[in-house]
Amino acid sequence: MTRFAFSLPALFIASLGSAGAVHAAASAATAPAEPFDAFLKTYCISCHGPDKEKGDLRIDQLSRDFKVGADTHHWAEMIEQVNSGEMPPKKEKQPAQAEIAAFISSLDTRIKDGRAARMAARPAVAHYRLSRKEYQNTVYDLLGVRYDPAKPGELNEDTRWHGFERLGSELSLSPSHVDRYYRAAELVLERAFPAAATSEARKVRKTAADLRYNGGKDQQAALDRFGIKRPLRYLLFPGTVQNALSNNWFGNVGPQHSGLYKVRIQASGVRPIGGQPAHLSIGKRTGEETVDGILDFDITAPEDKPQVYEFDVDLEMPATLDFCVVATDVVDRRSGAAFRNALGSRGGYIFTHSSETTLLNSNAPQMFDDKGNGLFSTVLLDWIEWEGPLQTEAEKALRKDLLPADDATPEVVAQHLQRFAERAWRRPVNTEELAQYLESYRTEREAGEKPAEAYRVAMQGVLTSRNFLYLVEGEPTARETLNDWELASRLSFFLWSSMPDEALFASAKSGALKGEGLRKEVGRMLTDGRINRFIDDFSRQWLQLHRVGMFPPDKKLYPNYDRWLEVSMRDEPVEFFREMLVKNLPMDGFLDSNWTMANARLCDFYGLPEPKKDGFQRVSLKPEDHRGGLLTMGASLGLTSDGTRHRPVHRGVWLSEVILAKTPPPPPANVPAIEPNPPTSAKASLRDKLEAHRDNVNCAACHAKIDPLGLAWDNYDAIGQWRTHEKTATGTGAAPVVNPSGEMPDGRTFKDATEFKNLLLADREKFVHAFIEHLCTYGLRRVLTVDDEDDIKAIMAEAKKSQFKVKDVVRAVAMSELMRKR
Structure with missing residues (x-):
C-alpha cells in the first residue's frame, strides 16, 4: 500500500480481547447486520472502539463518507491486514472465509465508488512548482546558462517530505520566493545576453x-x-x-x-x-x-x-x-x-x-x-x-536567434517572444497571453531603453510567469488525463529533471506520445545522458541521503571518519543505483549483492582490495566482507545514527520507509529517552535497553514492528563499521556481545543481517511494489493515495514480465496509465 496509509498507528498488532469479541458476536447474533458492519462489530470494535482504543484508533469513529475519503487510507489498510491474516491476530477467534470474502467485497466496493466520485470532482488545474535543481537544469536547457540556485542569497531551499523535495503540496510560493525568482531571471538573462562584450576564455x-x-x-x-x-x-x-x-x-x-x-x-x-x-x-x-x-x-x-x-x-x-x-x-x-x-x-x-x-x-x-x-x-x-x-557549441546554439534585430518590427518582436515562451512554458502559446510582456517591451523602448535591453525585460516576464516556474496541468477545463504537451513535461521532469528537448516537443506536437511512439520516446530518454540527473536526484531523495553527515560522528569515538569518507559514503549508493539502472540489473541487487561501487577511500574503510583505477568502480564482495546491497552501506547505516551511537529504532524507521514504503506512526508524547548506562551497573547493550523500553504499554505495539528492522544491523556501529561487541562508554564488566537476531511481525525469525536480507528477498514483490510507489511519488510530484492502488498493481504486472529489472521498472512507470492521469 502507499506510504500515506501507514500513518495509521500500529492498528492490528494489538490482540483483540477475547471477552469483547464474544460479547460483540452475541450482539451480532441477536441483531443481524450487513456483512460490513457485522464483521467490524464482531472482530474489531472490541479493541478499537469506545471500550478500548488500541493503537490510538477508533474504528467506530472512522468516516463512512467514502466520497470525501477522509479515512479511506485506514479502510484500505484494513483490507490489507485482513487479507494477509494479520487481523484478527492468530490467538483470537478467526472469521470464516465466507465472512472475510463478504467483508472485503463490501469494503472494496465502497472504496472504489468513492474513488470514482473523487476523480470526477477533480479540479480544473493543478500546479507543481519546480524544485531548485529543476530550475537550474531548465534554465540551462533553455538558454545554455549555468546558474547555481543553491548559492547563498539565491533561491530558497526546497521543503522535503520523507526525502522528496519536489512535491507540489510542499513547494509553496512566498513573497521572498517571488523576489528571488525575479533576481534569478535577471541574472540568468544577463549571463545569456551580457550587455557588455565578454572576454574570450x-x-x-x-x-x-x-x-x-x-x-x-x-x-x-x-x-x-x-x-x-x-x-x-x-x-x-x-x-x-x-x-x-x-x-x-x-x-x-x-x-x-x-x-x-x-x-x-x-x-x-x-x-x-x-x-x-x-x-x-x-x-x-x-x-x-x-x-x-x-x-x-x-x-x-x-x-x-x-x-x-x-x-x-x-x-x-x-x-x-x-x-x-x-x-x-x-x-x-x-x-x-x-x-x-x-x-x-x-x-x-x-x-x-x-x-x-x-x-x-x-x-x-x-x-x-x-x-x-x-x-x-x-x-x-x-x-x-x-x-x-x-561555452560549448550546444550552449551557443540554444541562444542563437533568440533576440530580435534592433530594427525589428513589433510583429517580429512578438513572433520572437512567442517562440521563446512556447519553449519556456513547454506548450503552445497564443499572442494574447503575451500582451503584458509585449507592453513592457514597448514601455521600455519609449523610455529610451535599447532594443536588446527592452526585450530582456519581456523575457524576464516570461521566466517569472507561473507557466515557467510551475508545471501547470489541466487548463483550461477539468479532465482526467494529461494532454500530450503536459505528458511530455511530466516525462522530462521525471527522467531528466528538466524541460523536454526538441524531439520530445515534436512528439507532443504530432500526437505521437501513445503506444509505440511513447515507448520509443521513453527508450530514447532512458539512454540519453540526461538520465544521469534522474539517477542522481531520485536516488538521493529516495534514500534520504541528505541526512548523511547531519550528525557528525564524534572524533574521539570514530577517529578514522573524515569529510572525504563522508562524501564517498554519500556517493556510494548513487553510483550503485547508476550501475543497477544502466546495466538493467534485477531489483534483488538493492537488497543483497556480491559487489558494490567503491573508491579507494571506501575500500580502505570496508577492508576491501583497493581498486586499480581512480574514482568509483565495481568491486567484488565476499561473505566475510559483511557487505552487499543498499542496507549494509556506510551511508544507510550512518544516516540513522546520532554521531555517538547507532540507533536501531531509527534504522528500523528508515528501512520501513525506504524499502517497504511504510511510515510508522510518530512516538507518543512524553515517552522517556533511553538513559545512558549507569557507571556502577553492568554494561548493557542498546538492545537490552530497548527491551526495557518496550515494557511501556504506549511503546510496545509500534516497536514490535519497527525494532526488528533495525536490530538486524546491530553488527554495524554508528558509522557502519563491522563489530561483534558493542562499546559502551560507562558501566562495569566486558563489552556486551552484539545480538542481531529478531522476529518479523509475521513470526518468521532471523539470526543476523544475512538471514534478514534473505527474508526480504523472499518478499521481493513487496519491495518492488514499494519502489514503484517511490518512483510514482517522485514522478507525479504528489503523495500517493489509495485511489492509485489499481494503477500501481498494473505497473507491477508490467514490470514482472521482465523479472523486475531496474530500467524496465522505471520504463513501466514512465509508460503507465498513472503517468498520464492528472
Whole structure:
C-alpha cells in the first residue's frame, strides 16, 4: 500500500480481547447486520472502539463518507491486514472465509465508488512548482546558462517530505520566493545576453615554482649548485590548506565570467606503507584544515609517474579556492601547529623528489623514512591549470536567434517572444497571453531603453510567469488525463529533471506520445545522458541521503571518519543505483549483492582490495566482507545514527520507509529517552535497553514492528563499521556481545543481517511494489493515495514480465496509465 496509509498507528498488532469479541458476536447474533458492519462489530470494535482504543484508533469513529475519503487510507489498510491474516491476530477467534470474502467485497466496493466520485470532482488545474535543481537544469536547457540556485542569497531551499523535495503540496510560493525568482531571471538573462562584450576564455597555469616558491629562482639556483635536474615540486602535506585559484588570476572578473571552467592538475602521491592514498580536495575554506570541496579525488599515481587529472567545474565568479590534503591520522600523530610551521614556512625546504633528502630542512619533522617511503599520505603537485569560462557549441546554439534585430518590427518582436515562451512554458502559446510582456517591451523602448535591453525585460516576464516556474496541468477545463504537451513535461521532469528537448516537443506536437511512439520516446530518454540527473536526484531523495553527515560522528569515538569518507559514503549508493539502472540489473541487487561501487577511500574503510583505477568502480564482495546491497552501506547505516551511537529504532524507521514504503506512526508524547548506562551497573547493550523500553504499554505495539528492522544491523556501529561487541562508554564488566537476531511481525525469525536480507528477498514483490510507489511519488510530484492502488498493481504486472529489472521498472512507470492521469 502507499506510504500515506501507514500513518495509521500500529492498528492490528494489538490482540483483540477475547471477552469483547464474544460479547460483540452475541450482539451480532441477536441483531443481524450487513456483512460490513457485522464483521467490524464482531472482530474489531472490541479493541478499537469506545471500550478500548488500541493503537490510538477508533474504528467506530472512522468516516463512512467514502466520497470525501477522509479515512479511506485506514479502510484500505484494513483490507490489507485482513487479507494477509494479520487481523484478527492468530490467538483470537478467526472469521470464516465466507465472512472475510463478504467483508472485503463490501469494503472494496465502497472504496472504489468513492474513488470514482473523487476523480470526477477533480479540479480544473493543478500546479507543481519546480524544485531548485529543476530550475537550474531548465534554465540551462533553455538558454545554455549555468546558474547555481543553491548559492547563498539565491533561491530558497526546497521543503522535503520523507526525502522528496519536489512535491507540489510542499513547494509553496512566498513573497521572498517571488523576489528571488525575479533576481534569478535577471541574472540568468544577463549571463545569456551580457550587455557588455565578454572576454574570450583564458587559460592560466601555475607551476609548483609559482605556487610554492614565488617563482623559484633562488630554489632553482640551489638545485643547479647540487646538480639536480628534477623540476621543483610542491609538497602538500596532510592538513595543508593553500590557494588553488586566486580571484585575480583571470583579470577583471565579474558575474558575467561565471560558468564552466576546466581544471587540469599534474600530480602524484606519496603513500605510507599500509596507509591511505593521497587525497586532494579543492573548494572553499571552511576551517584551518578543512575545505568544502567542489572537487575531491584520490591521487594514486606514484611520484616518478605523475598523472594529469582533468575536471569540468561550474564556478560562480569571483571565486577563491583552496587545496586541502586529507588524511585521517595527521594531527593526531604530530603536534599540529609546530608540524605545519616547520614545513610551511617560505624557503623552509626545497622539494623535487623523496630521494633528494638533502634538500629537506633538517629541522623539519621527518616526512620520509631512510628508504624514501612516505610516512604520511602526501600530494606532490607539479602544476595546476584553469581554463574558462568555456561555452560549448550546444550552449551557443540554444541562444542563437533568440533576440530580435534592433530594427525589428513589433510583429517580429512578438513572433520572437512567442517562440521563446512556447519553449519556456513547454506548450503552445497564443499572442494574447503575451500582451503584458509585449507592453513592457514597448514601455521600455519609449523610455529610451535599447532594443536588446527592452526585450530582456519581456523575457524576464516570461521566466517569472507561473507557466515557467510551475508545471501547470489541466487548463483550461477539468479532465482526467494529461494532454500530450503536459505528458511530455511530466516525462522530462521525471527522467531528466528538466524541460523536454526538441524531439520530445515534436512528439507532443504530432500526437505521437501513445503506444509505440511513447515507448520509443521513453527508450530514447532512458539512454540519453540526461538520465544521469534522474539517477542522481531520485536516488538521493529516495534514500534520504541528505541526512548523511547531519550528525557528525564524534572524533574521539570514530577517529578514522573524515569529510572525504563522508562524501564517498554519500556517493556510494548513487553510483550503485547508476550501475543497477544502466546495466538493467534485477531489483534483488538493492537488497543483497556480491559487489558494490567503491573508491579507494571506501575500500580502505570496508577492508576491501583497493581498486586499480581512480574514482568509483565495481568491486567484488565476499561473505566475510559483511557487505552487499543498499542496507549494509556506510551511508544507510550512518544516516540513522546520532554521531555517538547507532540507533536501531531509527534504522528500523528508515528501512520501513525506504524499502517497504511504510511510515510508522510518530512516538507518543512524553515517552522517556533511553538513559545512558549507569557507571556502577553492568554494561548493557542498546538492545537490552530497548527491551526495557518496550515494557511501556504506549511503546510496545509500534516497536514490535519497527525494532526488528533495525536490530538486524546491530553488527554495524554508528558509522557502519563491522563489530561483534558493542562499546559502551560507562558501566562495569566486558563489552556486551552484539545480538542481531529478531522476529518479523509475521513470526518468521532471523539470526543476523544475512538471514534478514534473505527474508526480504523472499518478499521481493513487496519491495518492488514499494519502489514503484517511490518512483510514482517522485514522478507525479504528489503523495500517493489509495485511489492509485489499481494503477500501481498494473505497473507491477508490467514490470514482472521482465523479472523486475531496474530500467524496465522505471520504463513501466514512465509508460503507465498513472503517468498520464492528472
